[in-house]
Amino acid sequence: MNIKKTSIEGCYTITPNVFNDGRGYFFESYNHRKFTAAIGEDVNFIQDNQSFSTRCVLRGLHFQKGEFAQAKLVRVIQGKVLDVTVDIRPDSVSYGVVFAMELSDKNNTQIFMPRGCAHGFVTLSESAIFSYKCDNYYKKDSEAGILYNDPFFNIDWKFPEKELIISEKDLVLPTFKELTEDIIKS
Template sequence: MKVSSTPIEGLLVIEPSVFRDDRGYFFEPFNDRRFHEATGLDVTFVQDNESLSKAYTVRGLHFQEPPVPQGKLVRVSRGKAFDVAVDLRKESPTFGQHHMVLLSEENKLQFWIPPGFAHGFLTLEDDTVFSYKCTGYYAPECERTLRWNDPILAIDWGVEEPLISEKDADAPGWTEYESPF
């Protein structure tokens, strides 16, 4: 397993060891001991989620506020997606900035997004399966959404009119949000 930092402190890109031969491949999407050793993080995952989306679907920007914030370890098991994390930590030098990673069935990369970040993704192929491990249980009273195309965040999704839920389309913008992180 190879772990790479990003320009935003706390966000990590994880490349698992993949063993390929003429039959195909084998890899461990998650191994608790190896994850802790490679990242130095002391986190416990309590819930796994999975979504299936058509091409050019945007989901996000989602997060949970305290008292039930969520860290997420995300990956694409089928298809391809641009994955985005936005820094919501007020004291961070990268507050309001984002980082994007291409996750795919082929590259098998994973993206660690700690609590204090909004998260979203754009699928690039039909039937993209997006999976994520969460450090906190889903708590609807703590769930929040930021507008995916807020001009202040300036995320270049590479698509003008994605498929998007009504909730995500009607989400508040950056200037309407007061971060508790």
């Protein structure tokens, strides 16, 4: 297992050692002991989620706030996505930093993002099955997000905007500036 730091504090890429032979392949997708030793933190994943998306579907940028914030370990089981993590922790040295990387069933790379990061992805292949482990339960009242095309971040989602398939809910999310103004007011 190869674990590397990203440009976001506490965020890592994890690439497994894949063993191929005439029957196919095998790899260890998660090992709590190795993971904990590598990131220096004991994260207790308690919920697994999976989604299926077709080409050009963009999901994000989502996060949960307050006591229901979630650290996530994400990966692609089938297909290919552009995965995006944004550090929205005001006290972080990487506050406002964006980390984007292609995840696929070919590279088998995963991304661990700590609590306090917004997350999104767009499907680059015809379809994708996306899996993520969370260290906290989902709570509807705590869900929040940032507008996917916020000019502050200038994220290249790899498709013309008119081709992106985005939920109505994600189209009306606040900008990063609006989000930070709300945090300052509270």
